[in-house]
Amino acid sequence: MKRLILIALSLLFFLYGCMQNPPALQDGNGSIELKAVWNKSVDSIPDLVPLQNAKVILSSQYGMEIYYTGTDGYLRLNHLPSANYNISVKAPHPVDPTIILVGSIRNVNIISGQVRDSTVTAEPVSSSGIAINEIYCAGPVNNIFYFYDLFIELYNSSDSVKYLDGIQFMRVSRTNNGLMPGGDWYHDGRMQGVTYIYKFPGRAGEKNYPFNSKQFLVLAGDAVDHRKAVSTSIDLSNADWEFYNQYMAADIDNPNVPNLINLISSNTTKFLIGLNDDIVALASGVDTVWTDGIDISTILDAVQYRSNVTLPKYIDDRLDRGIVQAPARYSGKSMQRKEPGMDTNDGSLDWEILPAPTPGTQ
Ligand SMILES: [Ca+2]
Ligand SMILES: [Ca+2]
Ligand SMILES: [Ca+2]
Ligand SMILES: [Ca+2]
Known part of the structure; x- marks a missing residue:
């Protein structure tokens, strides 16, 4: 009986572990070239500059992955499974620590064999932390x-x-x-x-x-x-x-x-x-x-x-x-x-x- 309980318990822990750690993004043949920018302008004329080293959260039916943009503001990924992706970016403001730059785009459709070009524009929001x-x-x-x-x-x-x-x-x-x-x-x-x-x-x-x-x-x-x-x-x-x-x-x-x-x-x-x-x-x-x-x-x-x-x-x-x-x-x-x-x-x-x-x- 004790043994049975132990087996049941370890099975439970195993299942719980599976729920806690959804499988990593599956392999596929889709690509994305994501450009992250933010509007530096303080007047009505936009001044879009690359968002360097921004945290990028990519989520789809296959789970969630985190990446960072390069110094050119780009994130280039290959081998993505075909899916609709929601993409969020976040970076600290280069000078003002009370502001963060955030942006998101929804339903970016990535298709096998194709390179999807997308731009996400981040906006400054005040951040209390x-x-x-x-x-x-x-x-x-x-x-x-x-x-x-x-x-x-x-x-x-x-x-x-x-x-x-x-x-x-x-x-x-x-x-x-x-x-x-x-x-x-x-x-x-x-x-x-x-x-x-x-x-x-x-x-x-x-x-x-x-x-x-x-x-x-x-x-x-x-x-x-x-x-x-x-x-x-x-x-x-x-x-x-x-x-x-x-x-x-x-x-x-x-x-x-x-x-x-x-x-x-x-x-x-x-x-x-x-x-x-x-x-x-x-x-x-x-x-x-x-x-x-x-x-x-x-x-x-x-x-x-x-x-x-x-x-x-x-x-x-x-x-x-x-x-x-x-x-x-x-x-x-x-x-x-x-x-x-x-x-x-x-x-x-x-x-x-x-x-x-x-x-x-x-
Ligand atoms: Ca918690
Ligand atoms: Ca909030
Ligand atoms: Ca009041
Ligand atoms: Ca109390």
């Missing part, structure tokens, strides 16, 4: 509707220490007379529809809570071992932070895990986000007044996720141009950026579904 890297909210596989094991993972992709003081995390799901969440309803540069807003201790600009370069942070709904409730769930008792609603009669509070606290006193329910459909955002905390909306310029990262990505997109284009594909409810699956912190502000391309959550790692 802090991104929402993983969202696990589907709930574990279970039949008692348990979904309290949610967590958000943040990542600091910059080369410097950032500070969490005053940073806000919010759920954005409120509508208003047909106006949808995540939009700039009053055309005043503010995002509307905030339903939950929690904050790290302190104020923006203070430096008491460091967030180190290349560090992952796990923000748990409840920082407890959820396997005690549902065996297929996960242990979040070692999370870095915990959402704690001080306006609720008895929210769970692991004393060893520091808290983000609730800014909406009328909200007396537990911190939750949609299991398969919602908008979440992270803001610097410079805009401390949420009631009139959150200044888009202070939002560090925001994404809309939906299990049905054919439904409409609500989030303002300045925050993200796509929709993250979410897994089904109670699937135990998670959503994560394809590369740590890789954020081109197109959730449709930047994210992937994980077979199981990975709190604190990629």
